[in-house]
Amino acid sequence: MPPQPANPPPAPDFDSMLSRKFGPEVANYFSGSPLNRVAFLRHEHGFLSQAVRHPSTRFLLCNDLQPLTRGDTPGRLAYVEHGAVQGVIGTDPYSVLEKEMLAQYDSGAYVPQMVFLGIDERAQAGERLEFQGKNLYKGAPYFAVDVTPRLSVKEACESLVKKLGEEGFSFAKGRVMDVEAKDAAIYAESRQLLDWNARNPFCAQCGQPTLSVNGGFKRTCPPSDLARLSSPSAALPTTGAAPTNPSDRPPCATRLGVSNLSFPRTDPTVIMAVVNHAGDRLLLGRQRRWPPFWYSTLAGFAEPAESIEEAVRREVYEESGVLVGRVVIHSTQPWPYPANLMIGAIGQAVPGDGEVIDLGNDPELDDAKWFSFEEVREALRVGTSGLGEEAGAEYREGGLRLPPSTAIAHQLMVSVCNGFVSGVPKM
Structure with missing residues (x-):
């Protein structure tokens, strides 16, 4: 029987009343992530722009949702630096603000999915990003990237996958239940978010393509789409008055009020x-x-x-x-x-x-x-x-x-x- 990885350690127990009454907390596999998700920074493109290019940043690559591993490090996932994946994601996917991303949205241009996972605050000074927001945040950033060969990045992904194979890397097979707990938790977050984005490319209300925002944790229905300029039939409104600009999309209820985003489901x-x-x-x-x-x-x-x-x-x-x-x-x-x-x-x-x-x-x-x-x-x-x-x-x-x-x-x-x-x- 293959050795079974240990489950993550439970939360620190300070001889609390709850622990005395109910016993120690149980932490299960796929939980216990070492990362601070800093969810409030996902909309900060200034932070994400620095994070994606920082020398301490690590990327978990997934091909058909299977994570990268290396044969000589059993029980561990493999992470790469920005230079290895730059040919797929570009130099800086967050070089423009979210507002500008919406204004420039083109559903005909495929963008490989990337998810900001969080920062590892255990990284030492000189080996971590330091970002001054409302507070000073310190840690090594982690991202997940979908490198499944498809559409405009097919050749770049195929080249990367081949190169990684030559260097002794491979993508795990089946359900990943044999890596150490902290890697399993990072993979669980990566897989679920990459899968959700892939399954929800269209708006549930109007059927138009959606855009991944907020570090991969939300999707929004943009009010315009440059792809409509090259598709006359798509530019025709389905309901309501004709759009002012040819790239404008028909009205959508998801753009009204506070319900203008789609969130991952659990x-x-x-x-x-x-x-x-x-x-x-x-x-x-x-x-x-x-x-x-x-x-x-x-x-x-x-x-x-x-x-x-x-x-x-x-x-x-x-x-x-x-x-x-x-x-x-x-x-x-x-x-x-x-x-x-x-x-x-x-x-x-x-x-x-x-x-x-x-x-x-x-x-x-x-x-x-x-x-x-x-x-x-x-x-x-x-x-x-x-x-x-x-x-x-x-x-x-x-x-x-x-x-x-x-x-x-x-x-x-x-x-x-x-x-x-x-x-x-x-x-």
Whole structure:
């Protein structure tokens, strides 16, 4: 079984009342970023212009959303400096203000997507950018850049990818669950923002192309488009009076009031460890596509106008027929495939008929069972791995298989089998 990367450390514990009552905080894989996102600087083109060209700046390149890695540094992502990616993004993509970007917008000119991720404040003096805004901000800037070969930058991206390959770099395959925690968190932010921008190139109200702004964290529908000058049919208004200038676009509701921007979406997903009323068994389910003997905690999407507690009860009932009473939140995990936030919960079943498993409501699960804590503890010790990977050397065929420590399901099971609060299972 490949070694499983450690999860990020939890927030500092100062012997607080909350920690004494509920135990230490659990930090899950894909969380715990070392970067300060300084979100209030994303609109500051003066800052972004300095950041993108600074010697300390690091760029995470993604090709079809897969991050750059290097073979001689297993467990780490690879970052490049400005000179390596300049042929794709140009010298300074932020050389003009956002207002000017809107005035010069041309949907026919492809611009590779770039996202400002934040600054690493651990960088030492002389190896960091220092920007004076309302306060003095110090750190090494990080950006994510989409280098997928396409349109006007196809040749530049292909050349860069080839050059990187010759230098021993490659782009990771599949789900990236094997890099150290701080890199995983940086990749999660990168992947989710690059994916969201790629999925939302058009305005949801008027259907016109949109422009990425605010360091890649927002998209806006510009009032004009220079591409309309070379497309007579596009210049004709669909509604309302004829535009004053040929490049003006038809009116759009998103340009009115404060609702003139599109924001990245995050889809809340509940994932829950359900304990029987006696407190000695755990409900686990399996899907048909999983390997034999592989089980995990139940999960599902929260629906509109539904609390997390209600979503837990509904999903458990729909998938297994079990009725859940009390629900408590355990921890959360960003899951950038494509934009989920896994909200981990622990629930306890209603006694009697509430514990009866019935798979007849929703055909999603192939099976669901109550497992004793002892069975789960043993599986946590010898039977965990990623899908498609071998279990530990002590695992015996036919035993329970469980997700790896990088999955929030694993952390939920550890907590339940060890009294709900500790991060160390009783083996």
